[in-house]
Amino acid sequence: MIVTINKVGITGMGTVSSIGNDVSTFCNSLRGGKSGIKQTPIIKEPKISVDLAAKIEDFSFSDSIDRFQNVSEEKYDHAKRLGRRAPFVIQTSIISALEAWFSARLHDNKPLPERIGLIVAGQNSTQNYQYDLISKFRKNPEYLSPRYALEFLETNQIGVLSELFGIEGEGFAVGGASATGNVGIIKGYQLVHSGLVDVCIVTGVVADLSPMDIQGFINIGAMGGKKYIDQPEKSCRPFDTQHEGFIYGQASASVILESEISATKRGIPFLAEVKGYALNLDSNSSANPNVNGEAKAMLSALNQAGLSASDVDYINTHGSSSPLGDKTEAEAISKVFKDHRSDLWLNSTKGLTGHCLYSAGIVETIATVEQMRQGFLHPNKNLEIPICKDLQFCGTAAVDYQVDVAMSNSFGFGGINTSIVLKRR
Incomplete structure (x- = not known):
């Protein structure tokens, strides 16, 4: 009996970010080490103690x-109607999803509606809107818009995107704190790999x-931005002693x-293959990370991919610039990769984009795929004195390097650990 392995890959990508409102611009910014972090009032009222952020600025839905x-033109007109009066978070989702849809050429030859699925990776995305x-x-x-009952729910994202693309397969929203993006990719992989879509x-x-969300992060010591308040681009420093x-x-x-x-039937190449993944918990309701949980995620992802630690060329780390988080991830990487550490390159996209929270895992997957496809590694812009000497971090400038196998990590509050393994095609 012949067993067919249902391989899963990425055939389209799209983004709206502080360093580029399309994948090409985003990739050029990565190579050039462009930071999106600026001194800008995160919240005008009430005044809070952190005024640095990598926000999407000057976004115009109609121009985008x-x-x-x-x-x-048909999809354009439909998208314009859906997004014209929609909240900011819906408008940006429409733009990034359209770019991914068109780059995968799904407008030319798409599967049946019931063979297309949709995962919205997001939680609490309407906090500031409310x-x-x-x-x-x-x-x-009575001031409330009649649409408020729809728009404060995460399912509004599902409704808008499923209507725009005519999706009738499985669809749902997922959350995993800072690991939400990776959780979304993992659940999407499972739908495709199982043959459901x-x-x-x-x-x-x-x-x-919202201001309350920002202050909450400040109160638990998770948010930086005070030490380098007058030097915004230096404020996000993954794995640096400062x-x-x-x-x-x-x-x-x-x-x-x-x-x-x-993809073969449609004549579309993989941009990269998703070789393996892992999602596991620490049995922990707190914000503190766990070395064993993170190591387990990386090992499990490699095992599912059928690869060994020595096969990995590069890790796009979670690297949030949190002292405890960076230290824990560095220890977990050392534990997993052991003697291979000197041949393994590491960087953190958050040093340029800031921590994009719910979308971070997908932003960093796109960054990883683009580096694999273009043959370079983006810089760790502010890594001057690494917290550990036994790991090989990228420097302050991009380097030409061909990555064949990469790993992308995302870890979230509540002991949520995820890792994804990607292979160049």
């Missing part, structure tokens, strides 16, 4: 969507934080996962 008009309405609501409860869109949503916490970033990012059978 115009570039798709010549690709498919916060902004509170004062008006208190004055006049041929194609799955995975969209990571913008974290539009790190002090994560810097808030914003991005929407989307990937198209597709079975090899479907």
Whole structure:
């Protein structure tokens, strides 16, 4: 009996971020070490103690969507109607998902609607939207838009994107704190690999934080930005001895996962193959990371991929710039890769984009795939004195390097550990 292995790969990608509102610009920014972190009031009122962020600035939905008009006027018109009066987090999801959809050429030859799935990787994405309405609501409860009952729910993302792309397969929203993006990719992979769908869109949503959310992170010591308040680009310092916490970033990012059978039938190449993954818990309700849990995720992902530690060329680390988080991940990497550490390159995309929270895993998967495809490794912009000497971190400038096998890590509060293994095609 011949056993067919249902390989799964990425056939399309799209992003809206602080360093580029499309994948090409994003990739050029990575190579050039461009930081999206600026001194900007995160929240105007009330005043809080951190004023640095990598926010999506000067975003115009109408300008962003115009570039798709010549690709498919029908899809363009539909997207414009859905997004014209939608919240910011919906508008950015539409743009990143459209770019991924068109780059996978699904507008030319898509599977049947019931063979397409949708994963929205996001949680609490309407916090600031709701916060902004509170004062008006208190004055006049009837002020609320009739659509509010739809728009404060995460399922609004599912409804809008499924309508736009005519999706009738499985669809749902997932959350995993800072690991949400990777959780979304893992669940999308499972849908495609199991044969429930041929194609799955995975969209990571913008974290539009409210003042209460920001202050909450400050209160537990998770957020940095005080030491380098006058030097914003130096504030996010993954694995550097001067790190002090994560810097808030914003991005929407989307990937198209597709079975090899479907991609071959449509004549679309994989940008990269998803070889393996892992998702495990620490039995821990706190924010502190766990060496054993992170090591277990990396080992499990390698095992599922059928690879050994020595096969990995590069890790896009979680690398949040949190002192405890960076130290824990460095220990876990040393534990897993042992003698291979000197041949293994490491960097952190968050040093340029800030921590994009729910979408971070997808942003960093796109960064990893682009580095594999373009043959370079982006810099660790602010890594001046590494916290450990036995790991090989990328320096302050990009280097030409061909990665064949890469790993992308994301770890979240509540003991959520994820790792994804990618192979160049």
